[in-house]
Amino acid sequence: MKTILQAENLVKVYRVGSVDVHALRGVSLDVEEGEFLAIMGPSGCGKSTMLHLFGGLLTPTEGRISIDGEDVTAASDARRTDIRRRKIGFVFQRFNLFPTLTAEGNLRLAERIHAGGRETAKNGDEHRREVLSLLKLEDKMHHKPLEMSGGEQQRVALARAVINNPAIILADEPTGNLDTENSAIVLNMFQEMNYRFNQTIIMITHNPEAAAMCRRIVQMRDGQIVAPSTGVQL
Amino acid sequence: MDNLVVNNIRQRPLRALISVAGVALGVALVMLFTGLSRGMSNDLQRRSSNLRAEIIFTRSGGMELTSSTANLSTKYADELHKVEGVESAVPVIRYVFQGGGGFGFEQIEGVDWDAYAALNAMQIVEGRAPAGVDEVVIDETKAQNNKTGVGETMSIFGGKPYRIVGVYAPESGARVKMSLAAMQDALQSPGKCSYILVKTKAGVAPEDVARAIDAAPTTKGNKIQFTRDVVTNVEKSIPYLGVFLRALVGLAAIVSALVVMLAMYTTITERTREIGVLKALGASRGFIVSLIEQEAFLISLIGLIVGFAVSLAAGYLIHRAYGLMFEYGWRWALVAAAIGVGGGLLGALYPAVRAASLDAVTALSYE
Numbered sequence: 073m074k075t076i077l078q079a080e081n082l083v084k085v086y087r088v089g090s091v092d093v094h095a096l097r098g099v100s101l102d103v104e105e106g107e108f109l110a111i112m113g114p115s116g117c118g119k120s121t122m123l124h125l126f127g128g129l130l131t132p133t134e135g136r137i138s139i140d141g142e143d144v145t146a147a148s149d150a151r152r153t154d155i156r157r158r159k160i161g162f163v164f165q166r167f168n169l170f171p172t173l174t175a176e177g178n179l180r181l182a183e184r185i186h187a188g189g190r191e192t193a194k195n196g197d198e199h200r201r202e203v204l205s206l207l208k209l210e211d212k213m214h215h216k217p218l219e220m221s222g223g224e225q226q227r228v229a230l231a232r233a234v235i236n237n238p239a240i241i242l243a244d245e246p247t248g249n250l251d252t253e254n255s256a257i258v259l260n261m262f263q264e265m266n267y268r269f270n271q272t273i274i275m276i277t278h279n280p281e282a283a284a285m286c287r288r289i290v291q292m293r294d295g296q297i298v299a300p301s302t303g304v305q306l
Numbered sequence: 307m308d309n310l311v312v313n314n315i316r317q318r319p320l321r322a323l324i325s326v327a328g329v330a331l332g333v334a335l336v337m338l339f340t341g342l343s344r345g346m347s348n349d350l351q352r353r354s355s356n357l358r359a360e361i362i363f364t365r366s367g368g369m370e371l372t373s374s375t376a377n378l379s380t381k382y383a384d385e386l387h388k389v390e391g392v393e394s395a396v397p398v399i400r401y402v403f404q405g406g407g408g409f410g411f412e413q414i415e416g417v418d419w420d421a422y423a424a425l426n427a428m429q430i431v432e433g434r435a436p437a438g439v440d441e442v443v444i445d446e447t448k449a450q451n452n453k454t455g456v457g458e459t460m461s462i463f464g465g466k467p468y469r470i471v472g473v474y475a476p477e478s479g480a481r482v483k484m485s486l487a488a489m490q491d492a493l494q495s496p497g498k499c500s501y502i503l504v505k506t507k508a509g510v511a512p513e514d515v516a517r518a519i520d521a522a523p524t525t526k527g528n529k530i531q532f533t534r535d536v537v538t539n540v541e542k543s544i545p546y547l548g549v550f551l552r553a554l555v556g557l558a559a560i561v562s563a564l565v566v567m568l569a570m571y572t573t574i575t576e577r578t579r580e581i582g583v584l585k586a587l588g589a590s591r592g593f594i595v596s597l598i599e600q601e602a603f604l605i606s607l608i609g610l611i612v613g614f615a616v617s618l619a620a621g622y623l624i625h626r627a628y629g630l631m632f633e634y635g636w637r638w639a640l641v642a643a644a645i646g647v648g649g650g651l652l653g654a655l656y657p658a659v660r661a662a663s664l665d666a667v668t669a670l671s672y673e
Binding site for chain 2: 124127129130150153154156157158160162164168170171172173177181182185186188189232
């Protein structure tokens with residue numbers, strides 16, 4: 073199986089005033105293509121920092137990250153942006169949809185960014201409809217975020233993340249703002265994406281039930297992976 | 307319309323409106339001032355071009371743009387008649403007073419109507435020539451603009467009423483004329499005038515006549531001006547008019563740029579998290595800059611259209627109220643357009659670059 077993400081000895085130190093804060097203290101992790109991986113751990117253990125490093129939003133103080141064969145750490149800011157554009161899809165806890173755009177508009181914007189600012193292909197409409205219907209959002213296509221429930225918004229955010237067929241989806245507590253019912257719906261969608269399309273997903277979660285739906289769980293504490301990766305029987 | 311740029315503008319209509327007003331103000335300032343300058347200059351040129359006399363004989367200070375001096379003896383007219391090549395010499399008193407509503411200035415001339423009309427091929431199209439000391443005639447443009455005419459009265463010389471007894475055409479010199487005697491009486495300047503219009507005989511070069519006037523013992527030492535130079539001299543007589551207009555254009559550009567910059571800066575602060583999301587989606591710096599510049603461009607474009615509309619409306623209203631002439635030219639319209647759009651784009655550049663340089667993680671966690 074192909075290794076889609078490789079992190080070696082990642083160290084991240086933030087300078088806060090005159091104090092050095094060690095967010096990551098030598099994390100190494102390999103993620104295979106098609107994996108659905110949960111990262112768990114208490115607040116402040118470095119989960120989000122690690123996710124931001126994987127997404128090229130941050131650069132490590134030490135260590136190396138490779139995404140789908142491309143070294144993110146050695147890349148310039150513009151190059152990391154380019155890798156993120158082509159290979160990464162983000163899903164956030166707070167959905168982060170553009171409130172002035174409809175569900176379709178949000179997807180169209182992601183497509184336009186993916187296309188480097190150019191207008192998207194003519195078959196884009198069909199593709200968007202396909203993705204939205206897969207996430208059971210076909211009737212919400214022309215709705216704006218505030219006209220949708222939290223669960224629906226998060227599904228649109230997931231649709232936005234997958235619309236450009238990224239190599240990896242990075243999800244930062246995607247069910248953190250959802251009730252139990254909507255959490256289950258969204259997690260099922262993640263799982264379906266993983267099963268049906270072999271989509272690689274790395275998900276931060278505090279929720280053991282959410283983590284239980286993943287193929288593997290990584291436990292973190294104090295900037296380190298503390299427990300060996302746990303394979304989950306599904 | 308599902309467009310981020312358009313929707314962002316629609317989301318904050320008041321802010322968009324203020325930005326549009328800022329750009330429109332800059333554009334309107336340029337259009338109105340240059341339109342007024344051009345309108346007044348062209349108006350003067352039109353009226354001067356109807357003067358058939360080739361030479362204006364006057365004294366220094368007798369015919370400045372805003373002066374109303376009657377310091378030249380009318381006896382010079384008789385002396386000018388004696389100069390070789392002179393066909394006729396008609397004395398004129400010009401009086402300059404503050405325009406209606408205290409805005410701008412107006413002129414009135416005192417002339418011997420028959421001689422003046424014969425010289426400039428003018429005729430009374432309604433009513434009759436001025437004769438009494440409280441009578442005036444006006445040109446067709448003034449009658450039309452002020453919606454006035456024969457039988458009406460107008461106030462001159464500190465509110466003194468004058469009856470309009472005739473309307474003449476074509477327009478030439480001041481738009482209001484009274485008899486020379488009446489004007490001399492009103493100004494208490496008997497036997498005086500501001501200048502004398504000199505018509506040269508056919509086939510005689512005005513330059514030769516001017517030289518002859520300057521050489522004649524009875525007329526030498528006075529100021530001799532060619533009618534064709536009047537407009538040029540008027541423009542020269544407003545010192546630094548060009549500099550003023552250029553400074554105004556610069557100020558308008560700064561106003562437009564500052565208003566758009568402040569509006570876009572606020573926008574960026576408000577949308578910090580959205581910019582973080584754009585970065586997380588892989589938007590390049592160029593993409594983010596272009597998104598903000600597109601918004602600024604759209605605002606500037608609307609401001610430009612509003613600015614043009616305001617200029618036209620304000621020009622019309624000022625003309626109706628105060629009689630000031632506005633003429634808009636393509637060149638200044640293009641300058642105004644460049645200021646409106648260019649100022650807007652330039653003003654948005656700093657906020658745009660700042661947005662593109664935001665740290666993605668910090669932006670994403672912005673509350």
